[in-house]
Amino acid sequence: MSGVGTVSAQIAHFSEPLHLKGGGVLPAYDLVYETYGTLNAAKSNAILVCHALSGHHHLAGHSADESGNPTANVGWWDNIVGPGRPLDTDRFFIVGLNNLGGCHGSTGPASIDPATGKPWGADFPVVTVEDWVDAQARLADRFGIDAWAATMGGSLGGMQAMQWTLSYPERVRHALVIAATPKLSAENIAFNDVARQAILTDPDFHGGHFYEHGVRPLRGLRLARMLGHITYLSDDQMAEKFGRRIKSGAGSYGFDVEFEIESYLRYQGDKFAGIFDANTYLRMTKALDYFDPALDYGDDLARALARARAGFLVIGFSTDWRFSPERSRDIVHALVHNGQDVAHAEIESVHGHDSFLMDDPHYHAVVNAYLKRIKL
Amino acid sequence: MNSPFERADFDLIASWVQPGERVLDLGCGDGSLLRRLIDERGAKGYGLELEDAEILAAIANGINVIQGNLEQGLAGFADQTFNHVVLSRTLQTVRHTERILGEMLRVGREAVVSFPNFAYWKNRMAVMAGRMPVSEDLPYEWFDTPNLRFFTILDFESLCQKMGLVIRERQVLDDAGRAVTEEQNFLGSLAVYRLGR
16 A cells, blocks of 8 residues: 655744743744645644654655655654555644754754854753644644644654643644653663763763764764663564574674674664764653653642543553553553543554554554544 | 343443443443443443454444453552443453452442353253253353353352442343343343442
8 A cells, every 4th residue: 555655844934932841942943844635624634743752754655865865765654644544644634743852854953043153052952842742833823723633642752642632632632642651760761861871971972062073972872772772672572583693603702793683783873873963862862751741730640631621542562661551551540530531552562662663453453443533 | 242132231231320420341342331321321431341353343432442451450440430330241251250349349339240140040951951051141162151150140149248249239131131020040041230338
Protein backbone atom coordinates (compact mmCIF):
# COMPACT_ATOMS: atom_id res chain seq x y z
CA MET A 1 0.00 0.00 0.00
CA SER A 2 1.42 3.37 -0.93
CA GLY A 3 1.55 6.25 1.53
CA VAL A 4 1.22 9.99 1.14
CA GLY A 5 3.85 10.27 -1.62
CA THR A 6 6.34 13.10 -1.89
CA VAL A 7 5.96 15.87 0.64
CA SER A 8 7.71 19.10 1.47
CA ALA A 9 7.98 21.05 4.68
CA GLN A 10 6.63 24.53 5.34
CA ILE A 11 7.64 27.18 7.82
CA ALA A 12 5.37 29.32 9.99
CA HIS A 13 6.91 32.43 11.52
CA PHE A 14 5.59 33.76 14.83
CA SER A 15 6.53 37.28 15.90
CA GLU A 16 4.54 37.38 19.14
CA PRO A 17 6.88 36.62 22.08
CA LEU A 18 6.42 33.26 23.79
CA HIS A 19 6.78 33.26 27.56
CA LEU A 20 8.33 30.03 28.76
CA LYS A 21 7.63 28.04 31.88
CA GLY A 22 11.25 28.31 32.93
CA GLY A 23 11.03 32.10 32.95
CA GLY A 24 12.63 32.94 29.60
CA VAL A 25 11.02 34.59 26.61
CA LEU A 26 11.44 33.73 22.96
CA PRO A 27 10.92 37.03 21.13
CA ALA A 28 10.05 35.36 17.83
CA TYR A 29 10.39 31.90 16.36
CA ASP A 30 9.79 29.65 13.39
CA LEU A 31 8.05 26.28 13.42
CA VAL A 32 8.63 23.89 10.56
CA TYR A 33 5.76 21.54 9.79
CA GLU A 34 4.27 19.14 7.27
CA THR A 35 0.62 18.34 6.64
CA TYR A 36 -1.07 15.35 5.02
CA GLY A 37 -4.67 15.07 3.85
CA THR A 38 -7.15 17.93 3.56
CA LEU A 39 -8.58 20.13 6.29
CA ASN A 40 -12.37 19.96 5.96
CA ALA A 41 -14.62 23.03 5.84
CA ALA A 42 -15.63 22.66 9.49
CA LYS A 43 -11.94 22.23 10.42
CA SER A 44 -13.00 19.32 12.57
CA ASN A 45 -10.78 16.59 11.12
CA ALA A 46 -7.32 17.72 12.24
CA ILE A 47 -4.92 15.47 14.14
CA LEU A 48 -1.73 16.81 15.67
CA VAL A 49 1.09 14.28 15.89
CA CYS A 50 3.78 15.25 18.39
CA HIS A 51 7.29 13.88 18.13
CA ALA A 52 9.51 12.20 20.68
CA LEU A 53 13.09 12.95 21.66
CA SER A 54 14.77 12.67 18.29
CA GLY A 55 11.75 13.12 16.01
CA HIS A 56 10.66 16.00 13.83
CA HIS A 57 8.00 17.30 11.45
CA HIS A 58 8.58 14.73 8.72
CA LEU A 59 6.10 12.08 9.79
CA ALA A 60 5.13 10.51 6.54
CA GLY A 61 5.88 10.25 2.86
CA HIS A 62 9.13 10.92 1.10
CA SER A 63 11.12 14.12 1.13
CA ALA A 64 14.47 15.26 -0.17
CA ASP A 65 17.70 14.62 1.71
CA GLU A 66 20.73 16.92 1.92
CA SER A 67 22.10 15.62 -1.37
CA GLY A 68 18.93 16.61 -3.18
CA ASN A 69 17.56 13.10 -3.77
CA PRO A 70 13.85 14.02 -3.75
CA THR A 71 12.57 10.80 -2.13
CA ALA A 72 15.44 9.71 0.13
CA ASN A 73 13.90 10.57 3.49
CA VAL A 74 10.97 8.41 4.57
CA GLY A 75 8.88 9.86 7.42
CA TRP A 76 9.54 8.45 10.90
CA TRP A 77 5.95 7.29 11.38
CA ASP A 78 5.14 6.59 7.74
CA ASN A 79 3.72 3.14 8.57
CA ILE A 80 0.72 4.65 10.37
CA VAL A 81 -0.06 7.70 8.19
CA GLY A 82 -1.57 7.57 4.71
CA PRO A 83 -4.63 6.59 2.69
CA GLY A 84 -6.22 3.55 4.34
CA ARG A 85 -3.71 3.56 7.21
CA PRO A 86 -4.85 4.18 10.81
CA LEU A 87 -4.18 7.93 10.47
CA ASP A 88 -6.19 7.88 7.29
CA THR A 89 -5.34 10.88 5.13
CA ASP A 90 -8.56 10.31 3.15
CA ARG A 91 -10.43 11.26 6.32
CA PHE A 92 -8.09 13.27 8.54
CA PHE A 93 -5.85 16.30 8.16
CA ILE A 94 -2.61 15.37 9.88
CA VAL A 95 -0.10 17.91 11.16
CA GLY A 96 3.46 17.09 12.16
CA LEU A 97 5.87 19.74 13.39
CA ASN A 98 9.35 20.12 14.77
CA ASN A 99 9.24 21.46 18.31
CA LEU A 100 10.92 24.59 19.60
CA GLY A 101 14.50 23.89 20.52
CA GLY A 102 14.71 21.29 17.78
CA CYS A 103 17.31 20.94 15.10
CA HIS A 104 15.24 20.18 12.01
CA GLY A 105 14.15 23.66 10.98
CA SER A 106 12.24 25.09 13.93
CA THR A 107 13.95 27.74 16.02
CA GLY A 108 16.50 26.09 18.27
CA PRO A 109 19.95 26.42 19.79
CA ALA A 110 21.66 26.45 16.39
CA SER A 111 19.43 29.30 15.14
CA ILE A 112 20.66 32.88 15.17
CA ASP A 113 19.80 34.88 18.28
CA PRO A 114 18.61 38.23 16.88
CA ALA A 115 20.01 39.99 19.96
CA THR A 116 23.60 38.91 19.22
CA GLY A 117 23.61 37.90 15.60
CA LYS A 118 25.26 34.63 16.67
CA PRO A 119 23.81 31.15 17.27
CA TRP A 120 21.87 30.90 20.53
CA GLY A 121 23.90 27.94 21.69
CA ALA A 122 23.84 27.60 25.47
CA ASP A 123 21.66 30.72 25.73
CA PHE A 124 18.69 29.07 24.09
CA PRO A 125 16.21 28.60 26.92
CA VAL A 126 15.24 25.23 28.35
CA VAL A 127 11.79 24.53 26.92
CA THR A 128 9.15 22.30 28.49
CA VAL A 129 6.30 20.14 27.26
CA GLU A 130 3.94 22.95 28.31
CA ASP A 131 5.89 25.46 26.21
CA TRP A 132 5.73 23.18 23.19
CA VAL A 133 1.99 22.83 23.55
CA ASP A 134 1.62 26.62 23.77
CA ALA A 135 3.64 26.98 20.56
CA GLN A 136 1.58 24.23 18.89
CA ALA A 137 -1.62 26.07 19.90
CA ARG A 138 -0.44 29.08 17.94
CA LEU A 139 0.16 26.85 14.94
CA ALA A 140 -3.42 25.56 15.35
CA ASP A 141 -4.60 29.18 15.36
CA ARG A 142 -2.73 29.73 12.12
CA PHE A 143 -4.75 26.91 10.52
CA GLY A 144 -7.98 28.21 12.08
CA ILE A 145 -8.34 24.95 14.00
CA ASP A 146 -10.42 25.60 17.13
CA ALA A 147 -10.15 22.03 18.39
CA TRP A 148 -8.07 19.07 17.29
CA ALA A 149 -10.03 15.92 16.54
CA ALA A 150 -7.08 14.31 18.28
CA THR A 151 -3.63 14.95 19.60
CA MET A 152 -1.33 11.97 19.45
CA GLY A 153 2.19 10.89 20.15
CA GLY A 154 4.50 8.19 21.45
CA SER A 155 6.89 8.58 24.38
CA LEU A 156 7.67 12.30 24.81
CA GLY A 157 5.11 12.86 22.04
CA GLY A 158 2.48 11.13 24.19
CA MET A 159 3.25 13.54 27.00
CA GLN A 160 2.48 16.46 24.67
CA ALA A 161 -0.75 14.78 23.57
CA MET A 162 -1.70 14.51 27.27
CA GLN A 163 -0.56 18.04 28.11
CA TRP A 164 -2.85 19.39 25.40
CA THR A 165 -5.87 18.08 27.32
CA LEU A 166 -4.67 20.00 30.39
CA SER A 167 -3.41 23.25 28.84
CA TYR A 168 -6.30 23.57 26.38
CA PRO A 169 -9.10 21.27 27.54
CA GLU A 170 -11.62 22.78 25.11
CA ARG A 171 -9.31 22.48 22.13
CA VAL A 172 -8.74 18.73 21.99
CA ARG A 173 -11.47 16.09 21.60
CA HIS A 174 -9.30 13.00 21.89
CA ALA A 175 -5.77 12.25 23.06
CA LEU A 176 -3.82 9.17 21.98
CA VAL A 177 -1.12 8.70 24.60
CA ILE A 178 1.24 5.92 23.55
CA ALA A 179 4.27 4.43 25.34
CA ALA A 180 4.23 7.43 27.65
CA THR A 181 4.33 8.09 31.36
CA PRO A 182 2.83 10.74 33.64
CA LYS A 183 6.36 11.42 34.95
CA LEU A 184 9.85 10.05 34.69
CA SER A 185 11.19 7.72 37.37
CA ALA A 186 14.48 8.35 39.15
CA GLU A 187 16.00 5.67 36.93
CA ASN A 188 14.73 7.43 33.78
CA ILE A 189 16.23 10.73 34.96
CA ALA A 190 19.48 8.97 35.83
CA PHE A 191 19.84 7.62 32.29
CA ASN A 192 19.08 11.08 30.90
CA ASP A 193 21.68 12.67 33.11
CA VAL A 194 24.43 10.25 32.08
CA ALA A 195 23.57 11.13 28.48
CA ARG A 196 23.77 14.83 29.30
CA GLN A 197 27.06 14.39 31.13
CA ALA A 198 28.52 12.69 28.07
CA ILE A 199 27.73 15.83 26.07
CA LEU A 200 28.53 18.42 28.72
CA THR A 201 31.99 16.94 29.41
CA ASP A 202 32.97 16.61 25.75
CA PRO A 203 35.83 19.12 25.21
CA ASP A 204 34.21 20.09 21.91
CA PHE A 205 31.03 21.21 23.70
CA HIS A 206 32.55 24.57 24.74
CA GLY A 207 29.79 25.24 27.25
CA GLY A 208 27.22 24.96 24.48
CA HIS A 209 28.83 27.59 22.25
CA PHE A 210 30.63 25.09 20.00
CA TYR A 211 29.17 26.56 16.78
CA GLU A 212 31.52 29.53 16.87
CA HIS A 213 34.48 27.17 17.39
CA GLY A 214 33.65 25.28 14.22
CA VAL A 215 33.41 21.96 16.06
CA ARG A 216 30.62 19.70 17.38
CA PRO A 217 30.69 17.48 20.50
CA LEU A 218 30.37 14.34 18.43
CA ARG A 219 31.86 11.98 21.01
CA GLY A 220 29.44 13.08 23.72
CA LEU A 221 26.42 13.04 21.48
CA ARG A 222 27.40 9.60 20.19
CA LEU A 223 27.69 8.21 23.72
CA ALA A 224 24.40 9.81 24.69
CA ARG A 225 22.66 8.14 21.78
CA MET A 226 24.28 4.76 22.43
CA LEU A 227 23.07 4.85 26.01
CA GLY A 228 19.61 6.04 25.01
CA HIS A 229 19.36 3.38 22.34
CA ILE A 230 19.94 0.60 24.88
CA THR A 231 16.94 1.83 26.85
CA TYR A 232 14.72 1.82 23.75
CA LEU A 233 15.24 -1.89 23.06
CA SER A 234 14.34 -4.97 25.09
CA ASP A 235 16.73 -7.56 26.48
CA ASP A 236 14.96 -10.32 24.53
CA GLN A 237 15.09 -8.36 21.31
CA MET A 238 18.82 -7.66 21.69
CA ALA A 239 19.44 -11.33 22.46
CA GLU A 240 17.52 -12.36 19.37
CA LYS A 241 18.97 -9.73 17.05
CA PHE A 242 22.61 -9.82 18.19
CA GLY A 243 23.07 -12.42 20.88
CA ARG A 244 26.75 -12.79 21.67
CA ARG A 245 27.73 -12.99 18.04
CA ILE A 246 31.16 -11.71 17.18
CA LYS A 247 31.64 -9.76 13.96
CA SER A 248 34.54 -11.74 12.56
CA GLY A 249 36.05 -14.92 13.86
CA ALA A 250 37.17 -15.30 17.45
CA GLY A 251 37.73 -12.68 20.11
CA SER A 252 40.85 -10.54 19.74
CA TYR A 253 41.23 -9.84 23.47
CA GLY A 254 41.33 -6.13 22.76
CA PHE A 255 38.96 -3.19 22.76
CA ASP A 256 38.02 -2.83 19.13
CA VAL A 257 34.53 -3.62 17.94
CA GLU A 258 33.97 -7.34 18.47
CA PHE A 259 30.43 -8.17 19.45
CA GLU A 260 27.74 -7.31 16.93
CA ILE A 261 25.81 -5.31 19.51
CA GLU A 262 28.86 -3.06 19.88
CA SER A 263 29.02 -2.56 16.16
CA TYR A 264 25.31 -1.80 16.01
CA LEU A 265 25.38 0.73 18.85
CA ARG A 266 28.45 2.51 17.50
CA TYR A 267 26.82 2.74 14.09
CA GLN A 268 23.64 4.16 15.64
CA GLY A 269 25.69 6.59 17.71
CA ASP A 270 27.73 7.80 14.73
CA LYS A 271 24.70 8.18 12.52
CA PHE A 272 22.85 10.20 15.15
CA ALA A 273 25.83 12.39 16.09
CA GLY A 274 26.21 13.24 12.42
CA ILE A 275 22.77 14.81 12.13
CA PHE A 276 21.59 15.84 15.59
CA ASP A 277 22.37 18.92 17.65
CA ALA A 278 23.88 18.40 21.11
CA ASN A 279 22.12 21.43 22.60
CA THR A 280 18.81 20.12 21.30
CA TYR A 281 19.51 16.72 22.87
CA LEU A 282 20.15 18.35 26.23
CA ARG A 283 16.89 20.28 26.06
CA MET A 284 14.77 17.32 24.92
CA THR A 285 15.95 15.24 27.87
CA LYS A 286 15.26 18.12 30.26
CA ALA A 287 11.73 18.46 28.87
CA LEU A 288 11.27 14.76 29.67
CA ASP A 289 12.64 15.12 33.19
CA TYR A 290 10.50 18.13 34.08
CA PHE A 291 7.22 16.71 32.80
CA ASP A 292 5.05 16.02 35.84
CA PRO A 293 1.49 17.32 35.58
CA ALA A 294 0.62 15.97 39.04
CA LEU A 295 3.36 18.01 40.75
CA ASP A 296 1.07 20.98 41.43
CA TYR A 297 -1.71 18.65 42.64
CA GLY A 298 0.00 17.01 45.58
CA ASP A 299 1.27 14.20 43.32
CA ASP A 300 -2.35 13.21 42.69
CA LEU A 301 -2.56 12.40 38.97
CA ALA A 302 -6.35 12.04 39.05
CA ARG A 303 -6.72 15.59 40.34
CA ALA A 304 -4.26 16.82 37.72
CA LEU A 305 -6.18 15.16 34.89
CA ALA A 306 -9.62 16.18 36.16
CA ARG A 307 -9.81 19.25 33.96
CA ALA A 308 -9.30 17.28 30.74
CA ARG A 309 -12.39 17.09 28.52
CA ALA A 310 -10.93 14.76 25.92
CA GLY A 311 -11.50 11.06 25.48
CA PHE A 312 -8.27 9.07 25.82
CA LEU A 313 -6.69 6.10 24.14
CA VAL A 314 -3.75 4.93 26.25
CA ILE A 315 -1.41 2.25 24.89
CA GLY A 316 1.51 0.55 26.62
CA PHE A 317 3.87 -2.16 25.37
CA SER A 318 4.75 -5.33 27.23
CA THR A 319 8.54 -5.11 26.92
CA ASP A 320 8.89 -1.34 27.32
CA TRP A 321 11.10 -0.93 30.38
CA ARG A 322 11.80 2.76 29.78
CA PHE A 323 8.15 3.78 30.23
CA SER A 324 6.70 0.50 31.37
CA PRO A 325 3.10 -0.57 30.72
CA GLU A 326 2.37 0.09 34.42
CA ARG A 327 2.91 3.80 33.78
CA SER A 328 0.21 3.68 31.09
CA ARG A 329 -2.02 2.00 33.67
CA ASP A 330 -1.36 4.86 36.09
CA ILE A 331 -2.82 7.25 33.52
CA VAL A 332 -5.77 4.93 32.85
CA HIS A 333 -6.63 4.48 36.52
CA ALA A 334 -6.47 8.22 37.18
CA LEU A 335 -8.94 8.80 34.34
CA VAL A 336 -11.23 5.99 35.52
CA HIS A 337 -11.13 7.44 39.02
CA ASN A 338 -12.44 10.71 37.58
CA GLY A 339 -15.12 8.99 35.47
CA GLN A 340 -13.41 10.21 32.28
CA ASP A 341 -13.54 8.37 28.95
CA VAL A 342 -10.56 6.13 28.32
CA ALA A 343 -9.77 3.03 26.28
CA HIS A 344 -6.59 1.12 26.96
CA ALA A 345 -4.58 -1.60 25.28
CA GLU A 346 -1.40 -3.31 26.38
CA ILE A 347 0.32 -4.58 23.27
CA GLU A 348 2.51 -7.69 23.31
CA SER A 349 5.71 -6.71 21.55
CA VAL A 350 9.37 -7.62 21.70
CA HIS A 351 10.58 -4.19 20.61
CA GLY A 352 10.76 -2.45 23.99
CA HIS A 353 10.11 1.28 24.07
CA ASP A 354 10.57 1.50 20.30
CA SER A 355 7.47 -0.68 19.86
CA PHE A 356 5.34 2.39 19.30
CA LEU A 357 7.11 2.98 15.99
CA MET A 358 6.68 -0.59 14.72
CA ASP A 359 4.19 -1.81 12.17
CA ASP A 360 2.38 -4.24 14.47
CA PRO A 361 -1.01 -5.29 13.02
CA HIS A 362 -2.87 -5.46 16.35
CA TYR A 363 -1.43 -2.17 17.61
CA HIS A 364 -2.37 -0.41 14.39
CA ALA A 365 -5.82 -2.03 14.43
CA VAL A 366 -6.41 -0.61 17.92
CA VAL A 367 -5.41 2.90 16.82
CA ASN A 368 -7.54 2.52 13.71
CA ALA A 369 -10.59 1.32 15.65
CA TYR A 370 -10.32 4.25 18.05
CA LEU A 371 -9.85 6.88 15.34
CA LYS A 372 -12.76 5.46 13.34
CA ARG A 373 -15.02 6.29 16.31
CA ILE A 374 -14.20 9.97 16.07
CA LYS A 375 -17.09 11.92 14.56
CA LEU A 376 -15.96 14.72 12.28
CA MET B 1 -22.36 -15.47 23.15
CA ASN B 2 -24.52 -12.44 22.44
CA SER B 3 -27.80 -13.91 21.25
CA PRO B 4 -30.90 -12.66 23.13
CA PHE B 5 -31.36 -16.07 24.64
CA GLU B 6 -27.80 -16.50 25.83
CA ARG B 7 -27.79 -13.07 27.38
CA ALA B 8 -31.03 -13.35 29.34
CA ASP B 9 -29.05 -12.29 32.39
CA PHE B 10 -28.32 -8.98 30.64
CA ASP B 11 -32.03 -8.10 30.96
CA LEU B 12 -31.85 -8.57 34.71
CA ILE B 13 -28.59 -6.68 35.09
CA ALA B 14 -29.92 -3.80 32.96
CA SER B 15 -32.96 -3.55 35.20
CA TRP B 16 -30.71 -3.10 38.24
CA VAL B 17 -28.68 -0.19 36.83
CA GLN B 18 -29.97 3.34 37.30
CA PRO B 19 -29.17 6.29 35.00
CA GLY B 20 -25.82 7.90 35.71
CA GLU B 21 -24.50 4.98 37.73
CA ARG B 22 -20.96 3.77 37.20
CA VAL B 23 -20.57 0.14 36.15
CA LEU B 24 -17.41 -1.96 35.84
CA ASP B 25 -17.86 -5.13 33.76
CA LEU B 26 -15.14 -7.71 34.44
CA GLY B 27 -14.39 -9.82 31.38
CA CYS B 28 -16.50 -7.46 29.29
CA GLY B 29 -15.74 -9.16 25.96
CA ASP B 30 -16.72 -6.92 23.07
CA GLY B 31 -18.64 -4.67 25.46
CA SER B 32 -22.16 -5.80 24.49
CA LEU B 33 -23.52 -5.54 28.04
CA LEU B 34 -21.90 -2.17 28.64
CA ARG B 35 -23.14 -0.87 25.29
CA ARG B 36 -26.64 -1.79 26.38
CA LEU B 37 -26.26 -0.28 29.85
CA ILE B 38 -24.94 2.95 28.31
CA ASP B 39 -27.56 3.19 25.56
CA GLU B 40 -30.63 1.95 27.45
CA ARG B 41 -29.86 2.87 31.04
CA GLY B 42 -27.64 5.95 30.69
CA ALA B 43 -24.90 4.29 32.72
CA LYS B 44 -21.24 5.29 32.76
CA GLY B 45 -19.51 2.07 31.83
CA TYR B 46 -16.01 0.63 32.03
CA GLY B 47 -14.86 -2.84 31.05
CA LEU B 48 -11.89 -4.99 31.96
CA GLU B 49 -10.83 -7.54 29.37
CA LEU B 50 -7.79 -9.72 28.75
CA GLU B 51 -8.08 -10.89 25.13
CA ASP B 52 -6.63 -8.75 22.32
CA ALA B 53 -9.45 -9.49 19.89
CA GLU B 54 -12.09 -8.50 22.45
CA ILE B 55 -10.19 -5.29 23.31
CA LEU B 56 -10.23 -4.37 19.64
CA ALA B 57 -13.94 -5.16 19.32
CA ALA B 58 -14.79 -3.23 22.48
CA ILE B 59 -12.86 -0.15 21.29
CA ALA B 60 -14.69 -0.33 17.96
CA ASN B 61 -17.89 -0.58 20.01
CA GLY B 62 -17.10 2.74 21.70
CA ILE B 63 -16.47 1.17 25.10
CA ASN B 64 -14.17 2.43 27.84
CA VAL B 65 -12.22 -0.80 27.95
CA ILE B 66 -9.08 -1.52 29.96
CA GLN B 67 -6.80 -4.41 29.13
CA GLY B 68 -5.90 -6.49 32.14
CA ASN B 69 -6.18 -9.81 33.91
CA LEU B 70 -8.78 -9.99 36.66
CA GLU B 71 -6.89 -12.91 38.19
CA GLN B 72 -4.35 -10.29 39.25
CA GLY B 73 -7.03 -8.46 41.22
CA LEU B 74 -8.24 -4.95 40.66
CA ALA B 75 -5.19 -3.09 41.97
CA GLY B 76 -5.22 0.43 40.62
CA PHE B 77 -8.97 0.80 40.91
CA ALA B 78 -9.74 2.95 43.93
CA ASP B 79 -12.12 1.81 46.69
CA GLN B 80 -15.85 2.27 46.05
CA THR B 81 -15.39 3.75 42.55
CA PHE B 82 -18.37 1.95 41.00
CA ASN B 83 -22.05 1.48 41.80
CA HIS B 84 -22.01 -2.02 40.29
CA VAL B 85 -19.19 -4.40 39.46
CA VAL B 86 -20.39 -7.14 37.10
CA LEU B 87 -18.94 -10.62 36.63
CA SER B 88 -21.20 -12.27 34.08
CA ARG B 89 -20.76 -16.01 33.45
CA THR B 90 -17.11 -15.75 34.39
CA LEU B 91 -16.75 -16.68 38.08
CA GLN B 92 -16.47 -20.37 37.14
CA THR B 93 -13.35 -19.54 35.06
CA VAL B 94 -11.59 -17.64 37.85
CA ARG B 95 -8.94 -19.34 39.96
CA HIS B 96 -8.89 -16.88 42.85
CA THR B 97 -12.60 -16.99 43.62
CA GLU B 98 -12.64 -15.40 47.06
CA ARG B 99 -10.14 -12.72 46.13
CA ILE B 100 -12.11 -11.53 43.11
CA LEU B 101 -15.37 -11.42 45.06
CA GLY B 102 -13.62 -9.39 47.76
CA GLU B 103 -12.07 -7.07 45.18
CA MET B 104 -15.43 -6.51 43.47
CA LEU B 105 -16.91 -5.28 46.73
CA ARG B 106 -13.84 -3.19 47.47
CA VAL B 107 -14.04 -1.17 44.23
CA GLY B 108 -17.84 -1.29 43.97
CA ARG B 109 -20.82 -0.88 46.25
CA GLU B 110 -22.53 -3.87 44.70
CA ALA B 111 -21.28 -7.02 43.01
CA VAL B 112 -23.44 -8.52 40.26
CA VAL B 113 -22.48 -12.14 39.64
CA SER B 114 -23.97 -14.70 37.26
CA PHE B 115 -22.84 -18.30 36.82
CA PRO B 116 -24.07 -21.62 35.45
CA ASN B 117 -25.68 -23.81 38.11
CA PHE B 118 -24.03 -27.20 38.01
CA ALA B 119 -26.96 -28.73 39.95
CA TYR B 120 -29.44 -27.92 37.16
CA TRP B 121 -31.50 -31.05 36.56
CA LYS B 122 -30.26 -31.54 33.00
CA ASN B 123 -26.67 -31.43 34.27
CA ARG B 124 -27.55 -33.96 36.95
CA MET B 125 -29.11 -36.16 34.27
CA ALA B 126 -25.99 -35.97 32.16
CA VAL B 127 -23.81 -37.03 35.07
CA MET B 128 -26.29 -39.77 35.99
CA ALA B 129 -25.95 -41.01 32.41
CA GLY B 130 -22.20 -41.05 32.93
CA ARG B 131 -21.23 -37.96 30.95
CA MET B 132 -20.14 -34.44 31.87
CA PRO B 133 -22.93 -31.99 31.00
CA VAL B 134 -22.90 -29.86 27.86
CA SER B 135 -25.73 -27.31 27.72
CA GLU B 136 -26.69 -23.79 26.73
CA ASP B 137 -25.08 -22.46 29.90
CA LEU B 138 -22.20 -24.97 29.97
CA PRO B 139 -21.45 -25.04 26.26
CA TYR B 140 -18.06 -26.79 26.36
CA GLU B 141 -16.67 -30.30 26.31
CA TRP B 142 -14.67 -31.30 29.36
CA PHE B 143 -11.41 -31.09 27.39
CA ASP B 144 -11.84 -27.59 26.03
CA THR B 145 -13.76 -25.84 28.78
CA PRO B 146 -12.36 -22.60 30.21
CA ASN B 147 -14.29 -23.39 33.37
CA LEU B 148 -12.12 -24.24 36.35
CA ARG B 149 -14.76 -24.49 39.06
CA PHE B 150 -18.06 -26.31 39.02
CA PHE B 151 -20.46 -25.26 41.74
CA THR B 152 -24.13 -24.93 42.52
CA ILE B 153 -26.46 -22.29 43.88
CA LEU B 154 -26.20 -23.88 47.32
CA ASP B 155 -22.40 -23.98 47.11
CA PHE B 156 -22.20 -20.33 46.12
CA GLU B 157 -24.49 -19.17 48.90
CA SER B 158 -22.50 -21.09 51.45
CA LEU B 159 -19.35 -19.27 50.25
CA CYS B 160 -21.17 -15.94 50.52
CA GLN B 161 -22.10 -16.78 54.09
CA LYS B 162 -18.53 -17.75 54.91
CA MET B 163 -17.23 -14.48 53.41
CA GLY B 164 -19.90 -12.38 55.12
CA LEU B 165 -21.39 -11.22 51.80
CA VAL B 166 -25.01 -10.08 51.85
CA ILE B 167 -27.26 -11.51 49.14
CA ARG B 168 -29.46 -8.59 48.14
CA GLU B 169 -31.24 -10.37 45.34
CA ARG B 170 -31.15 -13.74 43.61
CA GLN B 171 -32.69 -14.45 40.22
CA VAL B 172 -32.58 -17.87 38.60
CA LEU B 173 -33.22 -18.70 34.93
CA ASP B 174 -33.81 -21.95 33.10
CA ASP B 175 -31.99 -22.80 29.89
CA ALA B 176 -34.58 -20.90 27.84
CA GLY B 177 -33.97 -17.74 29.87
CA ARG B 178 -37.28 -17.98 31.79
CA ALA B 179 -37.44 -17.08 35.46
CA VAL B 180 -37.40 -20.01 37.88
CA THR B 181 -39.04 -19.36 41.24
CA GLU B 182 -39.32 -22.80 42.82
CA GLU B 183 -36.74 -25.54 43.37
CA GLN B 184 -34.17 -23.14 41.96
CA ASN B 185 -31.12 -25.33 42.58
CA PHE B 186 -32.81 -28.10 40.60
CA LEU B 187 -34.72 -26.19 37.90
CA GLY B 188 -32.29 -23.28 37.42
CA SER B 189 -29.58 -23.29 34.73
CA LEU B 190 -28.19 -19.82 35.42
CA ALA B 191 -28.10 -17.87 38.69
CA VAL B 192 -27.77 -14.08 38.88
CA TYR B 193 -26.98 -12.36 42.19
CA ARG B 194 -26.71 -8.89 43.64
CA LEU B 195 -24.25 -8.95 46.52
CA GLY B 196 -23.21 -6.38 49.07
CA ARG B 197 -21.35 -6.13 52.33
